[in-house]
Amino acid sequence: MTTAQITDEAQRQLARTFDVEQVVDGDRLTIERLREEVKREEDPEFASMGEAIRSDLSGKVDTELLDEQLEELSDQFERLPEVRERGIPEGDREPESLYRELADPGWEIYEHLLEIDFFESLEANLPRFTPEHIEGTAHELIGSDELTAELEALGFDEQERIALVMDVTNNNDRLARWVPTKEIPADVEFGVEHVPPLHQRAAGGTLLWIDSLDVHLWQNRVLVTDEILDDASWDVKALLGGFYLLAQAALEIGREEGLTDSQLTAAITAGAAITIVNQEEICKNVFWITEEMRAPSEAR
Amino acid sequence: MSLEEDRAVQAAKDTVVRETDQGFRVLGSPDKSVTHQHDVDRIEEFDVTNEMIQESGDNPEAWLTYGGNYEQHRRTTADVITPDNVADLEVEYILDVGAGSSMEGTPLIVPGDPPIMYQSNGPNHVKAIDAREGDILWSYTYAVPSDVVLCCDDNNRGVAAYGDKVFMTTLDSGVVALDRYTGEEVWHTSTADHEEGYSATWAPIAYDGMIFTGSAGGEYGVRGFHKALDAETGDELWHTWTSPETEWVGDSINQSCATNWMNATVDVEQRRLYLPIGNPGPDFDGSVRPGPNRNSCGTLALDMDTGERLWTHQEVAHDVWDYDSAAPRVLIRDMEIEHRNTTKDVVVSAGKTAWLYTMDTETGELIERSEPGVQQLNMYRMIPHIDEGRRMPFMPGAMGGNDWQPPAYNPETGLMYTKMNNSPQEAWWRFEEYEEGKKYWGGILEDETEAVPDEYNGKISAIVAINPETGERVWRDWIESDAYIWGGMVTTETGVVFTGTQNGDFIAYDGESGDRLWEYDLGEASIAGSPMSWYDPETEKQYVAIQVGGSGWLRRGAGGRDTRLAVFSLSE
Numbered sequence: 115m116t117t118a119q120i121t122d123e124a125q126r127q128l129a130r131t132f133d134v135e136q137v138v139d140g141d142r143l144t145i146e147r148l149r150e151e152v153k154r155e156e157d158p159e160f161a162s163m164g165e166a167i168r169s170d171l172s173g174k175v176d177t178e179l180l181d182e183q184l185e186e187l188s189d190q191f192e193r194l195p196e197v198r199e200r201g202i203p204e205g206d207r208e209p210e211s212l213y214r215e216l217a218d219p220g221w222e223i224y225e226h227l228l229e230i231d232f233f234e235s236l237e238a239n240l241p242r243f244t245p246e247h248i249e250g251t252a253h254e255l256i257g258s259d260e261l262t263a264e265l266e267a268l269g270f271d272e273q274e275r276i277a278l279v280m281d282v283t284n285n286n287d288r289l290a291r292w293v294p295t296k297e298i299p300a301d302v303e304f305g306v307e308h309v310p311p312l313h314q315r316a317a318g319g320t321l322l323w324i325d326s327l328d329v330h331l332w333q334n335r336v337l338v339t340d341e342i343l344d345d346a347s348w349d350v351k352a353l354l355g356g357f358y359l360l361a362q363a364a365l366e367i368g369r370e371e372g373l374t375d376s377q378l379t380a381a382i383t384a385g386a387a388i389t390i391v392n393q394e395e396i397c398k399n400v401f402w403i404t405e406e407m408r409a410p411s412e413a414r
Numbered sequence: 415m416s417l418e419e420d421r422a423v424q425a426a427k428d429t430v431v432r433e434t435d436q437g438f439r440v441l442g443s444p445d446k447s448v449t450h451q452h453d454v455d456r457i458e459e460f461d462v463t464n465e466m467i468q469e470s471g472d473n474p475e476a477w478l479t480y481g482g483n484y485e486q487h488r489r490t491t492a493d494v495i496t497p498d499n500v501a502d503l504e505v506e507y508i509l510d511v512g513a514g515s516s517m518e519g520t521p522l523i524v525p526g527d528p529p530i531m532y533q534s535n536g537p538n539h540v541k542a543i544d545a546r547e548g549d550i551l552w553s554y555t556y557a558v559p560s561d562v563v564l565c566c567d568d569n570n571r572g573v574a575a576y577g578d579k580v581f582m583t584t585l586d587s588g589v590v591a592l593d594r595y596t597g598e599e600v601w602h603t604s605t606a607d608h609e610e611g612y613s614a615t616w617a618p619i620a621y622d623g624m625i626f627t628g629s630a631g632g633e634y635g636v637r638g639f640h641k642a643l644d645a646e647t648g649d650e651l652w653h654t655w656t657s658p659e660t661e662w663v664g665d666s667i668n669q670s671c672a673t674n675w676m677n678a679t680v681d682v683e684q685r686r687l688y689l690p691i692g693n694p695g696p697d698f699d700g701s702v703r704p705g706p707n708r709n710s711c712g713t714l715a716l717d718m719d720t721g722e723r724l725w726t727h728q729e730v731a732h733d734v735w736d737y738d739s740a741a742p743r744v745l746i747r748d749m750e751i752e753h754r755n756t757t758k759d760v761v762v763s764a765g766k767t768a769w770l771y772t773m774d775t776e777t778g779e780l781i782e783r784s785e786p787g788v789q790q791l792n793m794y795r796m797i798p799h800i801d802e803g804r805r806m807p808f809m810p811g812a813m814g815g816n817d818w819q820p821p822a823y824n825p826e827t828g829l830m831y832t833k834m835n836n837s838p839q840e841a842w843w844r845f846e847e848y849e850e851g852k853k854y855w856g857g858i859l860e861d862e863t864e865a866v867p868d869e870y871n872g873k874i875s876a877i878v879a880i881n882p883e884t885g886e887r888v889w890r891d892w893i894e895s896d897a898y899i900w901g902g903m904v905t906t907e908t909g910v911v912f913t914g915t916q917n918g919d920f921i922a923y924d925g926e927s928g929d930r931l932w933e934y935d936l937g938e939a940s941i942a943g944s945p946m947s948w949y950d951p952e953t954e955k956q957y958v959a960i961q962v963g964g965s966g967w968l969r970r971g972a973g974g975r976d977t978r979l980a981v982f983s984l985s986e
Binding site for chain 1: 664665666668701705706708728730752753754777778779781782783786794796802843885
């Protein structure tokens with residue numbers, strides 16, 4: 115199974131975000147080292163956003179359902195090595211459900227979040243991905259034992275957790291392009307009623323990409339290489355990791371315990387950022403198969 | 415009777431097509447549709463049957479459906495013209511059709527004495543012609559509403575013949591049925607509201623009492639569909655959205671596009687349709703339509719009796735380059751696939767990506783993806799956001815590769831012949847105002863690029879032969895010009911391939927080698943039409959017909975308008 119690829123430049127960028135010094139090529143940053151640099155002061159703006167979301171959704175979250183489906187989702191992380199080993203789904207006339215199973219608990223969660231207007235609340239209470247908001251999110255994420263421990267419990271090793279943090283911190287420009295529907299400028303609006311809230315796009319897009327892998331890999335097996343499958347494996351893991359953070363935040367709202375309001379905001383923002391960045395990654399790594407990437411033709 | 419006295423021709427001539435910021439508008443169309451009859455008694459009265467159309471591909475005297483046969487091979491069994499004698503081909507007649515608008519069509523031939531040609535062009539103008547003499551027998555112009563907006567000109571690519579009627583799609587997203595003998599209107603059915611951005615430009619397909627028709631408007635935020643209509647009455651038999659709600663996030667489905675703007679390939683044995691499907695909407699801003707947008711930019715197979723979706727094969731997930739997969743699919747029966755030691759029915763797509771995709775008709779499984787027909791430079795690189803101030807020319811551009819232009823397949827050579835563009839374009843994504851019925855691109859497309867990729871060979875287009883079994887590119891003839899290449903191909907059982915170019919040349923190739931065997935200079939206008947061919951037993955000649963004239967979106971003056979139908983012939 116592949117792991118996240120981390121370049122030296124990406125590490126240097128991460129180090130700059132956290133004011134960590136002396137990162138030399140080949141040196142590996144750790145969550146622990148970053149945490150040493152983070153001030154544990156609660157950001158009042160973050161806390162206020164988290165509080166507003168809690169207030170909107172108070173009493174609406176079905177904690178039993180989310181608890182159960184997050185457990186199911188957690189089980190799906192354990193299936194990832196097996197899924198990678200199988201690589202391409204079997205099936206004579208259509209692919210078996212291999213990757214789709216990974217997303218099944220996610221769909222249950224997504225449907226519930228739709229029912230309780232979770233995404234509408236995020237749309238109303240959270241800002242767009244500004245560099246400041248992203249930086250604040252990164253600090254909360256790193257500063258929170260709870261959030262990074264969740265990722266570790268799901269099977270993200272040190273390097274993978276760093277890679278997810280980098281998804282948040284190193285992609286200001288990419289994330290800034292995904293704008294909350296409410297902030298599409300007045301003079302350049304779409305038919306806004308047809309554009310889903312930003313965090314719904316992040317969550318729903320994640321599940322659609324994973325669902326599509328079965329048929330994509332099965333129909334296009336003549337193009338697929340081990341490298342593509344390795345990339346798919348990591349991209350799916352990262353997508354599910356981001357989705358898990360979002361869903362975990364929803365559960366925490368229902369439980370009214372655990373994460374602070376600031377951490378809640380950070381979990382939601384980090385989760386969405388990770389899903390957005392990795393949607394673009396899975397496009398490039400797995401779906402847009404160029405002539406250079408494809409498996410050699412057996413016919414010529 | 416002269417063209418000046420033909421009221422339908424005059425109505426078409428009085429219609430003005432104007433390019434605006436929102437696309438092409440059709441102005442000055444008649445208030446009511448106009449039929450003008452000339453010598454209609456020359457048209458023999460008999461029904462065009464399923465059997466006749468099914469045998470059309472093997473009948474040298476017929477061209478009864480858009481692609482020559484239901485499998486869309488664009489190959490004639492007329493065998494008078496061969497590689498050895500094609501140099502003797504001569505002009506039989508050049509007919510001025512009178513209405514000099516978009517000329518992207520393929521005429522039909524209903525065999526008989528005389529053979530009757532049904533020929534159409536923009537703006538929704540169709541004629542019955544004595545194909546032997548070149549005389550107009552009736553003509554018809556549809557009353558196109560003045561508020562129709564079209565992305566890419568007032569195109570009409572042909573008609574369907576079935577029973578005692580001919581069927582033409584109308585620019586306001588409809589189908590009109592005309593009496594085949596008189597040109598009089600029998601029924602018109604609107605398939606969608608043109609004020610929402612829908613339109614229709616393709617030749618419909620007729621089979622077993624049904625008329626199959628799709629949807630256009632992929633630059634206007636519509637939702638793509640395919641429909642079957644009752645050939646007799648125009649009543650809707652079924653309607654299928656190309657994309658299901660489950661493949662899109664929330665309400666983004668409502669402006670998902672994925673239109674089906676070229677016609678269906680009919681599998682009469684399996685009672686299936688294979689549809690080409692276009693870009694997702696909006697074209698360039700993918701952030702408001704996350705996910706692969708699965709049923710866009712690929713092939714969709716439907717049950718022809720119910721419209722049920724059977725499978726889809728996507729060529730470009732989450733497209734942001736306007737990589738429609740628009741060209742009609744080619745159905746090849748019993749293709750021997752040596753490297754898999756098997757024989758299968760396959761369906762082949764020539765996409766804007768410049769690859770040919772050979773797929774299993776049962777499942778959509780990719781059997782082979784070909785070598786690229788033209789250059790792929792900066793391909794699949796994410797287009798920049800407008801705020802970045804960065805430029806990134808990519809190839810193929812949004813014109814392809816192979817856009818709508820129908821390829822030909824010759825079972826004798828085992829090769830597919832395609833026309834591909836080879837030119838960089840640039841695109842940016844940004845927020846864009848959306849109003850119903852107006853362009854919904856979510857960005858900008860620029861075909862006058864500031865720079866070109868270093869490796870670009872500077873040749874704007876090519877005619878390419880590719881083996882769909884192995885994916886091998888067998889030959890390629892680069893066509894240099896200032897304008898894009900457009901229009902389709904025809905091939906003969908004897909191994910000749912005909913096509914026109916944007917430079918006004920009509921060319922015959924040796925299908926095996928790609929050698930040019932014959933050329934005819936039809937002037938400066940582009941040839942955007944698709945040629946076809948038939949044999950007339952009375953005259954003992956084989957004919958090849960091509961509509962001459964450009965159409966919109968060809969860049970730099972559209973290669974010029976023209977009004978001619980050129981017919982060439984060779985005696986036995």
